[in-house]
Amino acid sequence: MRAPRAVGSIRQRLFYQLAGVAAILSLAFFLIVRVVAEQAAESTQDDILSASATAIADSLRSEDGGVMLDLPYSALSMLGTLSEDRVFYRVYTNDATLTGYDDLPLPNRTPRRGEPVFATFDFRGDEVRAVSVVRAVGSANALRNVIVTVAQTRLGLESTSRTITATATAVGAGFFLVATGLSLWAASAALAPIERLTSAVARRGPYDLRPVTAETPTELVPLVDALNSFMARLRASLSRTEDFIAEAAHRVRTPLATVRAQAEVTHRKLNKPEHRLAIREMIRAIDESSRSAGQMLDHAMVKFRTDTLAGDDLDMRALIAEVCDRLGATADLKDIDIRRELPDMPVPVSGDGILLQAALQNLLDNAIKYSPDDTEIVVRLEQGEELRVSITDAGRGFGDADLTRIKTRYTRGTNVGNIVGSGLGLTIAEEVARAHGGQLEIKSNQNGAGACVSLVLPRS
């Protein structure tokens, strides 16, 4: 049987895809955290700058028609609480700088009351964040707008940003690792039903062609349906084959029996010795054909059944007894006594009853065929470490034939003489023994002439 070509693993694909999704999510998480945190940090700086500028604006006052400012200590000191950033400020009114850094750029547009203007630009070698607020100072007829700008470098922000980036990186990487681990688990968990189904199918016996009814994930229902339908067809095909074999055996054997009976009758009627000889030759050929057909069918059946060996619970004692009964008549014709040495209790064996009977029948038939008239055949069943059915005859034995080669198909002993045979009997027994995990042992009879053939099976 050719193994299916494996193209990739679902588990691997699932894992890679989940890990890929985790990587994308981790990256998204990292970016979002960075953006949000940096915005938060920036807005913190903006808030403090606004508070500072507002504090300065609040301390503006009008004095003698001019604008006075008593710069509050906290307005600048509060900017130094979070970081060691540089601070610049400028208070501007009437096209002149009232105090502060007169090179600090003014806002692009005049801020409105309650709406500070923020700007980011380079000043004195560093990037600064600047906020400008406006405040009207003076009496109603001499109102003057004063712009207060406070700027701060962003080193503290950068260091916050670095901390946030480091944290976001660590958390993102941790998230990715955990998600990857979970992906591995999820891929296995997702495939568990498939594995359960696989083992449910693999556990089945060779004859178990019943439909698969194990719990099936929805996605696999079509596959299992297809499998079930395939098994149904196989089941039908197998039963047709068995029917055919039985039918063929019947169809071939019955006419041959009729022809043989007719030949016997004719033989008795004929007087001329040369005619009688011819008819005897004919009967011999018919016997040979009948046996061969039977054995070939047996052999075909053995081949067929061993492919899918049944594991039925059987009683070896009963099987032997049945075979002995069946061949009892044949033995009687030659005045051969079949002595049964069987245990008193049933002997359990697991296997295919039809095959075991075929094997035993072929062995016993051989023994009868090669035994001289008026002798004894012993059928013995022994239970040691293994089950041993030995059939001992007083026939001519196997002579000097090669005992291993004799078991192969169409090979017969060298001393068969004129006895009809196809050479299939031992082959059938051998194949049945093998199919059941046992073997066929062929020895010469130790107590005199003849052969001892043993079917050795493992105990169930």
Add this chain to the structure above:
Amino acid sequence: MRFSRTAAQLIAALLTISPVVAYDIQERMLYPAEVETSVLRVISTADLDVFDPILLAFQAENPGVSIDYIVTETADLMQALYTDGASFDLAISSAMDLQTKLANDGFARTYTSPVTEALPDWARWRNQIFAFTQEPAVVVVSDAFFAGEQPPQSRDELIALLRESPERFRGRIGTYDVRRSGFGYMMATQDSRNSEAYWRLMEVMGWLDAQLYCCSGEMIRDVASGRLALAYNVLGSYAQSQLATTDGFRIVELDDYVNVMLRTVLIPQTAQNISDAQSMVDFLTNLAARPDLVAASELPAIAPETFQANTALRPIRFGPGLLVFLDQLKREAFLRNWEDSLVQN
């Protein structure tokens, strides 16, 4: 050695004449190396006799470095670096506010080393300004005046004492003329934001016809001689060093709070000999490791444990807050207030 230094002083004096400078140089001293590999030009507000042992010790460790040491007032140092763009390798000043402004406005170089990293957070700013001394502002009292009497221990006690017996103290209290002294101005502004008692004290002192001084030395001299009963906001390190040679006065650290000025060093942007300047920064900030120099210069090295021992001691904080009182309008307003309180005649 003595001869070579005299010669050097002579050379230095000659050198002082030649360049035309807008800022005033009070003193100048050249410490030539025997085999000169580089020159370290230092502008400083610390007197030569205070810094001499430190410079010699530095030169002993770095024999190839000649040191050109220029002493100026704090304002002149500021003008030299901020306005004139003069090139110096190192700027040493007791004016924390001006040093902060230099750093804030981009006139200082950043430097980090294991030594500067070891400084407490309050003793450095932006890794550009490094403190190497801690000098409290103290009250100096006359032994004769307070004979058998406990001098006041807090500003409230001082105010109460002055109000109780105005005639004893009239004309016999001294403090800085903050219009003339950078140190006095910085201490006064820090006082003003630390405690409301400051302005009450100034009112009382003005009422009692307080004497105004330019320098700690003169205040100590007058307290020791008994001309003054007490002097407020005297540079403690200087008073401590005077105690060894002058009798007749005591040092009182008030227990409500004591402002502690930090003498700082920075490397200007215009520095040319940066590596020697960095060595000097390390040398100065690690001054505590050289008790001999602390003793010789009488400059108290940075010691965080003193602030744990006495919680009234408050180092003046670096940061943009120090820029506030440098604001021209703010300064004018403060001085106006100060004059209104103290100069009442």
